[in-house]
Amino acid sequence: MSVIEFSGVEHSYGERPVLRGVDLVLGEGRIGIVGANGSGKSTLARMINGLVTPDRGTVTVDGLDVARQGREVRRRVGFVFTNPDNQIVMPTVSEDVAFTLRKSRLSKPDVAERVRSTLERFGLAAHAEHPAHRLSGGQKQLLALASVLVAEPSVVVADEPTTLLDARNARLIGEMLSSLEQQVIVVTHQLELLDGFDRVIVIDDGRIVADDTPDAALGAYRSLIA
């Protein structure tokens, strides 16, 4: 399990402040982040692997500063985007998963074996040589997740990973995320995805306004948006 630490984090886009004085230590296995549209959730999630760096304050993963040691951090933190089409970069399913390992020190046969077993695990083995763009929405999100997991990160951050999926595929992705041995941090508006989570953080206008068990935090969130 990694320890992610936000310390005095502030961030603005132009004149607009989106995170204000965020202090957090994230060490639990399953953490949810919820909040209204535009409250700053994606910005916070993106800071965990250095896709966005704070204007003020620091974000560290196991003591590595994401602003200065981005490459090492990204080796530990995998990121799953809302839209898998933005994440799938290679023509076929197996090539896409292998692409993640292009810079690894693994031998070619080891890469092939790792790709094979990952596709098997994500139920995509039968599609290995198929064009990635022909997969269904749910299968594409599974592929995006497989392409992240094949590198064996210690943390998976997922930003609204089920928003574009129908209810069945959303459940499938939710179950897959819940089954991971990795630390999982999920930004979502689909609150049922957070069943069984260890901790839920509520953001409102760039500030943490609740940080508790799912029941307590989601209760606070429901009253906030009521």
Ligand SMILES: Nc1ncnc2c1ncn2[C@@H]1O[C@H](COP(=O)(O)OP(=O)(O)OP(=O)(O)O)[C@@H](O)[C@H]1O
């Ligand atoms: N790259 C950017 N440039 C300028 N403004 C941005 C940028 N990214 C986000 N914003 C703005 O910052 C605010 C916070 O955005 P963020 O995506 O972090 O919120 P969010 O809580 O994830 O929202 P949502 O639930 O709608 O996805 C929003 O008003 C958004 O329009």
